Structures are given as C-alpha cells and as structure tokens.
Amino acid sequence: MAHDGDADAYVYDEASGEWISPEQAAAGGDAGDSPGLDVRDANGTPLADGDSVVLVKDLKVKGAGQTLKRGTVVKTIRLTADPEEIDCRTEGI
Numbered sequence: 001m002a003h004d005g006d007a008d009a010y011v012y013d014e015a016s017g018e019w020i021s022p023e024q025a026a027a028g029g030d031a032g033d034s035p036g037l038d039v040r041d042a043n044g045t046p047l048a049d050g051d052s053v054v055l056v057k058d059l060k061v062k063g064a065g066q067t068l069k070r071g072t073v074v075k076t077i078r079l080t081a082d083p084e085e086i087d088c089r090t091e092g093i
Contacts, residue, residue, distance in 0.1 A: 016078065039083045047086070049078050064093045 010019040039047045042056045052075045059068045068074075068090060078087040 037079065037081070037083060039079050039086075047077065047079065051077050053077055053086075061093055066093055068093075 009022060011022055011025040012018075013020045013025065041047055041053060047053070052073060055068055055070050055072045055074065057070050060066075061068060072090065074088045074090055076088065080087055
C-alpha cells in the first residue's frame with residue numbers, strides 16, 4: 001500500500017515486514033537484499049536471509065534486559081541495511 005501523492009511514498013513488504021521504497025518493491029527485493037551488501041560471519045562466511053548462526057560470544061540484547069550466551073543457535077536470521085546488525089527471534093526473548 002503506497003501513500004498517493006507523497007514524493008517519499010513507501011510500500012509495506014509483507015515478506016520482510018518492513019517499509020521499502022517503490023523502486024525496491026518494483027525490483028522485487030526487500031530492504032535487506034540491497035546489491036553490494038556483503039554480510040559475513042566471524043569466520044568470513046557470507047550470510048543470507050534465512051541462515052542459522054551460532055553466537056561466538058555473549059550478546060546483550062537491547063531492550064530485553066537479557067544476554068544471549070555463547071553457543072546459542074539463532075535460526076532464520078534476516079539481514080538489515082546495516083552489515084553490523086541482523087534481525088532474528090529467539091526463544092525466551
């Protein structure tokens with residue numbers, strides 16, 4: 001759904017759950033799949049949406065007041081526009 005008449009209109013992408021530009025919607029990509037975005041894990045392996053990762057160090061979760069411990073498996077990650085961050089859900093948080 002786009003806002004008619006608005007020069008900065010965005011479209012809600014149900015697959016990613018994010019607001020994206022009309023150009024991204026027309027191209028069929030979501031906000032995390034921008035060309036040239038090279039996201040790699042601690043070992044240098046390229047990451048993609050839907051991958052599973054294992055934490056290599058304890059990770060404080062913003063807003064949750066909890067820490068995910070090293071060795072925790074995080075399934076079905078989603079890449080963001082920032083290569084330093086990923087989006088995911090874990091049990092208990």
